[in-house]
Amino acid sequence: MSTNYMIQYVLANLFQSLYQRDNLIQYQDIKSANNGVEYFYNRYFNTRTTFDILTHLNDHLLHKIPNDTNFPIENTITFPNDNITPSLYQVFQLLRPAINHVALHQPERDSSDGLQTNEKIILGSHKSSILQFNETALPKSLQLENINRSYSMKVLNDASKEVLSRLNSFKLQRTSIKSEVIDIDEQIEKLNQLKNDMNERISLISQNEMKLKDTAVAIKTRKDFVKEYGLTNKEENNCDDDILDKYLTESKSFLEDYNMNIYERTGSLPSSSQTDSPSMPQMFLPDSASDIMSNSEELSKFYDGPHRKQKYISTSLQEIYQPGSTVAIFKKAHDDDITCLDFDFPFGTMITAGYMDHTMKIWDLSARKQIGLLEGHYASINCIQMDPNFNLVVSGSKDATLKLWNIDLATEEGKDYGLKLNKPTCIHSFDSHKAEINALSLDREILVSASKDKTIKQWDLKTGKCIQNLDVAFTGTKSPKVNQKSFTLLDPPIVGALQCFETALATGTKDGLIRLWDLRAGKVVRTIEGHDGAITALKFDSTHLLTGSVDQTVRLWDLRYGNEVDKFYFESPISNVHFDNQRIVISTQSTSSVYDRISRQQWDCAQPVDFSSTVSTSQYKDGYMIEGRSNGNVSVWSV
DSSP states (O other), rough: OOOOHHHHHOOOOOOOOGOOOOOOOOOOOOOOSTTGGGGGSSSSHHHHHHHHHHHHHOOHHHHHHHHTTTOOOOOOOOOOTTSSOOOOOHHHHHHHHHHHHHTSSSOOOOOOTBBBBBHHHHHTTHHHHHHHHOOOOOOOOGGGHHHHHOOHHHHHHHHHHHHHHHHHHHHHHHHHHHHHHHHHHHHEEEHHHHHHHHHHHHHHHHHHHHHHHHHHHHHHHHHHHHEEEEEEEOOGTTTOOOOHHEEEEEEHHHHHHHTEEOOOOOOOOOSSSSOOOOOOGGGOOOOOGGGGGGHHHHHHHHHHHSBBBEEEHHHHTTTTSSSEEEEEEEETTTOEEEEEEEETTTTEEEEEEETTTEEEEEETTTTTEEEEEEEEEEEEEEEEEOSSSSSEEEEEEETSOOOEEEEEHHHHHHHHTTOOOOOOOOOOEEEOOOOEEEEEEEEEEEEEEETTTTTEEETTTTTTTEEEEEEGGGGGGOOOOOOHHHHTTTOOEEEEEEETTEEEEEEEESOOEEEETTTTTTEEEEEOOOOOOEEOOOOEEEEEEEOOOOOOOEEEETTTTTTTEEEEEEEOEEEEEEEEEEEEEEEEOEEEEEEEEOOOEEEEEEEEOTTTTTTEEEEEEEEEEEEEETTTTEEEEEO
């Protein structure tokens, strides 16, 4: 029996015979009683009679009372053990001064509810006053000044008894409070356990909810695919769209109700806010429809079809993986070196390419399995980029061609039960370059590619035509101070990296310079110097530019002023760089490193499988990094 209940029980015994309620309730039910007084209310007897019935002890029970000479009676001093729960009598003796104190300092009747003060004490409104009552002031008989003046043995003996009585009371109070603390700890433990159980239920609900979301998106995607390629039954051609389809296409309620993030981007920069830029001039606009050849008509038709991405992912899935943890490892994704890879969003679709097999594999990052294959290049694939808005991917190869691929068709062909549609997965081939493609950048309907033929070409994706040719042969004329040891590790191309956004283009070249171009005029508008070796990687947003080089450094530049704002040193050449508002991700031949821009801390992605392999390529998006290694493995990290 807890101390709180004993207190209520003792107080009820003290005051129950004084009061009776007008509104009588059912016969005794301790579970329905809110306090000690209500326990004695019933519709048959008054509280006095009820108390007599419930507290009556017959002779048989009285004979069972043990004859304990140490049983505490009034005016008897005892020293209970702190670890033993006090008896009801001791609790009553302890509370008697507090009850008297509270009763004397409260009005006789509370007009708000008709209950007298003592009854309100029992009902609990002044329970805290009783428990918190502490008689701090010593009586005059125990004050040191009076003790030191006394010459009476009787007075001193009485003072001794009072001291022992008060010490005994303090021990009882301490024991009672300790008991309450234990009860509170047990309640807290139960609440924590209940909280953990609720969190587990929330996690289970989230997982089931996510499965339904995936199913909802799969239903809509499948319906669009079946309609586009005419695979539906003829009698079903005129069937109405179901309510789920309307949720996904006409209303945002599906997203708002289930807290989903739509990965349907409109060409925004990777981190900072967008800046307005002029539209493309007339000289760069695509040709009229009458001039488009038959192979370009198929390309234009793709963009007019239902190929716009409608990918969803719940934030709860990302919360499962803590930063620095390995999400998945695809062992032997290819038989040899991973030359390049890309993915559309975390737990979405990934595409990888190997050095010798001349193919690209399509992977489901959630199911962690291969779901398709892209074949068509005649040499190794050097660069890949997935379109953020459409279900397509563009690739650049050593065979001097760029190819645009339909991911929907490729995944359908990859199914064991899928229909053989006899339609090419390659939408279009761009074949104006004269040497291998080593870098590309895709932004909306504009594609930019760099080749070892010393040219950069700008393509219109809706027509498949080259709309601008930039000559970069002049980049080899300058001879900067180059670390020759670094060049023995790599044979960098003339254009090692590039990125475009609307009319802006940034290139990093073999001479160690970064050039910023205006695609409207086809000219360099700014040149940034600082690296001592060939540029191998770069990324930019509206305010910053991040570059990596074979000189084993990574530099962060402020595009507004053209100055260097940060610099990172490594022990091997840089292969890839990525960044957003929170992190900078850097890959070298030895490892991938993550730099937190807020806490300014850096850590490495330790490879748990094979330390002998090297990092050949990497990609980073939305807090997740995927790296491909020289042994053919692909690792997914939460960073």
